[in-house]
Amino acid sequence: MPKSPAPRFSFINKVSASNKIPRQINRNLIFNQIRTRQPISRADLARVSGLQRSTVSLIVEDLLRERWIVEGSMGRLPRGRRPTFLNLNGQRSVLALDIHPSQTTLAVMDLSGKLLSHNLIVLPEDPQKVIAAIVDAIGKMIAANSDRSFDGIGMSVPGRFGLQLKESNLGKSIFAPNISWPIGQIKSRVEEATGLPVVVDNVANACALSEVWFGESDGMHDLVMVSVSEGIGTGIFANGRIVRGEGGFAGEFGHVQLDPNGLPCSCGSRGCWETVASNRAGMRYYAEIANKPSPAFEVLLGLAAAGDPAGKESIEKMCIALGRGLHMIATALAPTEIVVVGDITPLWHLVGPLIEAEMRRRPLVKVPRLRPAHEGNKARLRSAVALVMNENLL
Numbered sequence: 001m002p003k004s005p006a007p008r009f010s011f012i013n014k015v016s017a018s019n020k021i022p023r024q025i026n027r028n029l030i031f032n033q034i035r036t037r038q039p040i041s042r043a044d045l046a047r048v049s050g051l052q053r054s055t056v057s058l059i060v061e062d063l064l065r066e067r068w069i070v071e072g073s074m075g076r077l078p079r080g081r082r083p084t085f086l087n088l089n090g091q092r093s094v095l096a097l098d099i100h101p102s103q104t105t106l107a108v109m110d111l112s113g114k115l116l117s118h119n120l121i122v123l124p125e126d127p128q129k130v131i132a133a134i135v136d137a138i139g140k141m142i143a144a145n146s147d148r149s150f151d152g153i154g155m156s157v158p159g160r161f162g163l164q165l166k167e168s169n170l171g172k173s174i175f176a177p178n179i180s181w182p183i184g185q186i187k188s189r190v191e192e193a194t195g196l197p198v199v200v201d202n203v204a205n206a207c208a209l210s211e212v213w214f215g216e217s218d219g220m221h222d223l224v225m226v227s228v229s230e231g232i233g234t235g236i237f238a239n240g241r242i243v244r245g246e247g248g249f250a251g252e253f254g255h256v257q258l259d260p261n262g263l264p265c266s267c268g269s270r271g272c273w274e275t276v277a278s279n280r281a282g283m284r285y286y287a288e289i290a291n292k293p294s295p296a297f298e299v300l301l302g303l304a305a306a307g308d309p310a311g312k313e314s315i316e317k318m319c320i321a322l323g324r325g326l327h328m329i330a331t332a333l334a335p336t337e338i339v340v341v342g343d344i345t346p347l348w349h350l351v352g353p354l355i356e357a358e359m360r361r362r363p364l365v366k367v368p369r370l371r372p373a374h375e376g377n378k379a380r381l382r383s384a385v386a387l388v389m390n391e392n393l394l
Helices: 022-037 042-049 053-065 127-144 163-168 183-194 203-214 273-277 279-290 297-305 309-333 345-360 376-392
Strands: 069-074 084-088 092-099 103-110 115-122 149-157 198-202 223-228 232-238 337-342 369-372
Touching: 022 042, 022 053, 022 084, 042 053, 042 084, 053 069, 092 127, 092 376, 103 127, 103 376, 115 127, 115 376, 127 183, 149 183, 149 203, 149 376, 183 198, 198 203, 198 376, 203 223, 203 232, 203 337, 203 376, 223 309, 232 273, 232 309, 273 279, 273 309, 279 297, 279 309, 297 309, 297 345, 309 337, 309 345, 337 345, 345 369
Parallel strands: 092 149, 149 198, 223 337, 337 369
Antiparallel strands: 069 084, 092 103, 103 115, 223 232
């Protein structure tokens, strides 16, 4: 029989534990209190965590010995011993890759999710040269940051990797209809070239973790992350973890058919949600309305913001289609909140009300909160930190 996977605990637990392995969860708690409240003293850690000072001291010493945290400045008190403040180790970093079909953003992030440097990699047209180009860019980024320590590489990808592949490291992706190059090989190729552990996950799943780790979600309520880009992906966070489903396929709402007579989709079906609500759909609407080729989606957003009639109408049609799909998600899953990440979020003051109005136009048993991801599209890069830390720290 195959071995059962080791128990894993969510890195966003905010209460102390009393079960058979409390130290692991309490270590989780202390690390995150330091991350969110740094600089912080040991005494304040005990106060905000609810743990005994002796327990806090033991965990802090472990984290100091392993160099996840460092001691910094000393505080001042009216009397008594001056406390020493704790901070995350600023030299420890994560390499982040936000992968799109034709380009990839490569960044260096610290453990708090701060962006330290980044490059845009335009991917070669030859599918067989794409991974080599990414590996080369990673090598150059590591060399340019030789003063830093890298704990791993996190990648958000527009596809689903089967759960069994994570353990066997086979070079095959399960479902990535918008990618024409062999993305299933990227994990093993990058690990072999760099010697660093690589954690790969679907962009929507990764951004859901990022939202809990860095964002406005408390991690105690269910949420659905909707990634709007070349396609549409969804990540479901429920009961303190990502919902993956059989084989890791859960969350492919972008390929739910809305119109059986609709346009062909990259997945082989017709009329899927992403054919009417993705960035590509917005660009297609503009070409139809303006009777000329659409500019890049970022330019199209600028036209809409400036009041260009064709730009506004195309983005409005896209928003209506997004709202219809979000009604489907709200009806099926009843999450506490739905969070949107993608290029469209900087215009949330314009697009948010349109999307929400369409979502609410039909009856809902439970109306979720609808909002953009914390700090917008940066969630795609910061999700790499959440992926690596969830895999390697605890």
